[in-house]
């Protein structure tokens with residue numbers, strides 16, 4: 096069964112149809128990329144999937160369960176995690192504390208006024224393994240707001256990983272990065288996908304990243320699904336070449 | 345590539361950078377009755393400072409640690425005072441029961457009002473805090489037969505403390521009462537400090553830092569706004585109960601929005617991002633009020649000038665400034 100299924104998702108803002116009747120399914124362990132020009136509705140699509148706002152019409156299923164009406168918090172509890180196009184972190188806290196809040200929330204401790212020694216150790220272990228996975232161990236005690244742009248984006252991914260999600264949604268993880276940082280983040284995503292087996296859906300503008308990493312690609316233009324398929328199929332698709340790849344070069 | 349920086353310089357973590365300030369703060373507080381006379385103070389003024397310090401620290405759970413504006417905190421301060429007063433006036437002559445009842449009044453109101461406004465944000469939340477505060481004020485003001493109306497609730501005194509056969513006479517001995525206030529302050533701030541270092545405290549700080557991120561980590565934001573509000577009213581109502589004990593009366597001005605404003609000024613003056621900031625702010629504010637009001641009726645304009653200077657030049661408050669320089 097598909098892990099994530101979206102059926103006929105539509106979102107309108109006044110007269111603007113930002114996402115128009117999009118259907119897709121993501122299999123467990125898949126890395127799915129969403130591409131499309133600026134304003135195509137990629138972020139809006141993410142917002143529908145993660146419950147940032149409700150769809151105007153259509154349905155969303157996680158593991159076959161209809162979550163169209165579920166709140167964002169409920170969807171996180173059911174195993175979604177996301178990052179944002181504009182980094183969303185806790186800037187005046189250390190990297191470790193950022194990840195700690197994620198870990199404690201995911202482990203059900205967010206209302207606890209104290210933790211047992213065993214629970215504290217469990218939290219610390221999850222923080223450490225997350226920091227290692229995202230290569231942020233050396234930045235652990237620095238304020239996350241003072242890190243480089245690339246490390247801040249990694250920290251946001253780290254917070255999402257600390258939730259141990261079943262599906263990870265990344266909105267332009269390499270946005271605003273130079274060569275070196277893009278390479279690092281792409282490496283991180285590859286490791287998460289290949290080694291840890293994460294199911295990942297990502298929006299990405301960097302075509303090298305997309306065609307290197309993705310199992311399947313969905314192309315959006317003006318809110319509509321233009322094409323869907325493997326990287327080879329997408330690269331060979333004349334409609335995509337005309338509408339998107341051609342103009343991007 | 346930047347190299348190492350000082351960690352946590354800006355972080356509003358209680359006692360995150362060592363414990364050095366703790367012995368200093370407690371030594372100053374413990375010795376207050378002995379050094380205060382040199383700066384024109386006296387026992388009751390010291391008690392007032394500690395009481396308003398606790399009220400402002402309670403408010404600061406919302407302002408500084410959850411990032412929520414509240415301009416109606418006086419309601420819970422006043423309800424704490426009336427709760428304590430009711431017990432002493434109408435029921436039993438017991439200081440501990442008076443404090444408990446004050447906490448009950450203030451916190452119960454916090455539970456109800458908090459539930460009604462937890463879904464509001466920003467200016468709407470702030471307006472509601474004022475509105476609920478004024479409702480409490482008018483009830484206290486108009487319900488003459490019970491609250492004493494404009495004149496306030498009078499005709500009670502705080503009761504001495506009994507430990508078995510041993511009696512601590514905090515009733516007539518102002519010095520002893522100060523140490524009693526300080527003991528309650530110590531327990532309250534101890535609990536507050538533990539809370540802020542717990543997972544619960546961190547989720548409140550998470551709301552202050554970034555609500556979108558908090559929500560998308562799975563933190564139900566409204567529920568935690570409510571929790572923060574209740575905790576804040578809990579601590580402020582303790583201070584209110586102590587205030588009634590200090591004055592041996594409770595009157596509607598304790599609930600008036602002017603007190604709410606004063607508490608905000610204390611927190612901002614001392615430094616909202618610092619655990620002890622509001623206490624410093626309260627000390628400056630209460631001492632100035634006492635000192636300057638004996639010289640001129642326009643004491644509030646002095647506070648106003650100091651406030652503006654602090655906000656303009658030390659946006660992190662007095663303590664924030666000192667800390668920054670020493671870091």
Ligand SMILES: Nc1ncnc2c1ncn2[C@@H]1O[C@H](COP(=O)(O)OP(=O)(O)OP(=O)(O)O)[C@@H](O)[C@H]1O
Nearest residue numbers: 108111113131132133134135136137138139140180
């Ligand atoms: N909350 C909103 N209210 C009104 N219009 C919106 C809202 N969010 C997005 N839009 C509009 O919907 C359209 C799609 O925006 P969206 O952010 O989803 O595009 P995108 O594909 O993510 O673009 P980019 O590559 O620039 O990030 C745009 O025209 C945008 O202005």
Ligand SMILES: [Mg+2]
Nearest residue numbers: 137138139180
């Ligand atoms: Mg976008």
